[in-house]
Amino acid sequence: MNPPARPTVVSLRDVGKTFSSGTTALQHLDLDIRQGEILSLLGPSGCGKSTALRIIAGLGEASSGSVVWADGGADHSRDVGFVFQEPTLMPWASVFDNVWLPARLKGVSRKVVRDPVMQALESVGLAAFADAYPRELSGGMRMRVSIARAMVTRPRLLLMDEPFAALDEITRQKLNDDLMRLQGELGWTVVFVTHSVFESVYISDRIVVMAARPGRAFAELTIDAERPRGAAFRTTPIYVDYCRQASAALTSAIGKAAETVDGH
Numbered sequence: 001m002n003p004p005a006r007p008t009v010v011s012l013r014d015v016g017k018t019f020s021s022g023t024t025a026l027q028h029l030d031l032d033i034r035q036g037e038i039l040s041l042l043g044p045s046g047c048g049k050s051t052a053l054r055i056i057a058g059l060g061e062a063s064s065g066s067v068v069w070a071d072g073g074a075d076h077s078r079d080v081g082f083v084f085q086e087p088t089l090m091p092w093a094s095v096f097d098n099v100w101l102p103a104r105l106k107g108v109s110r111k112v113v114r115d116p117v118m119q120a121l122e123s124v125g126l127a128a129f130a131d132a133y134p135r136e137l138s139g140g141m142r143m144r145v146s147i148a149r150a151m152v153t154r155p156r157l158l159l160m161d162e163p164f165a166a167l168d169e170i171t172r173q174k175l176n177d178d179l180m181r182l183q184g185e186l187g188w189t190v191v192f193v194t195h196s197v198f199e200s201v202y203i204s205d206r207i208v209v210m211a212a213r214p215g216r217a218f219a220e221l222t223i224d225a226e227r228p229r230g231a232a233f234r235t236t237p238i239y240v241d242y243c244r245q246a247s248a249a250l251t252s253a254i255g256k257a258a259e260t261v262d263g264h
């Protein structure tokens, strides 16, 4: 028997986005984000993945269509955590103060936030570095600080825009494992943007492959593999087969975009 479908947190319905420059980044994008899942948006450069994340986060507005939150609310920007490709830490502030920032912007004092900040740093393995400065940390550690900062307000939805793309492969794999562990422990809902077929298959419950010009959902793949997943999963036939499927969908998506541009 199939497990019951997860409830939807937020849906994009027929979303389009045309910038004032005239570039149409998204057209007819439909997307459901379900509670407690890791959903990857996989696609070629320029297919509108970041634009879609920004619209979900309320950082940008759709030109057409709608963003529908399951509880009927309109402004959910406060419920959303955002992790960017660059850790974007303040160099002059300690790790603690960097993680405190989103709560501070909401008027939460240092004293009140102490426990949640330290818990978040504990979760990402950096409690001992609370007083360190970003320049004293490796790239992977800085990204962990950025994840702790997104966690500290306990968002309902965590949006991650190619968060590990600039890291070396070993660090990236380690952070993939950390992300899956935290998501399992804390029940996060995550939308994860990536260019990497391997990364998307490794971490995701579902992958939406996007095509460019205009950006839209081209194919969807459910990764029906048990959790927790670890390094051994990467050597299983099921992993290899899902990678093959995702790669084929990506190749078709890129081919479709080229056809659209050529006008065929």
Ligand SMILES: Nc1ncnc2c1ncn2[C@@H]1O[C@H](COP(=O)(O)OP(=O)(O)OP(=O)(O)O)[C@@H](O)[C@H]1O
Pocket (backbone or CB within 6 Å): 019, 020, 021, 023, 024, 025, 043, 044, 045, 046, 047, 048, 049, 050, 051, 052
């Ligand atoms: N503020 C903007 N003004 C004008 N055009 C924009 C703006 N932001 C993005 N675009 C264009 O919209 C399209 C989609 O961009 P977006 O950054 O969403 O793609 P992406 O899939 O995230 O790309 P990448 O994987 O390279 O980050 C691109 O053609 C881009 O040049």
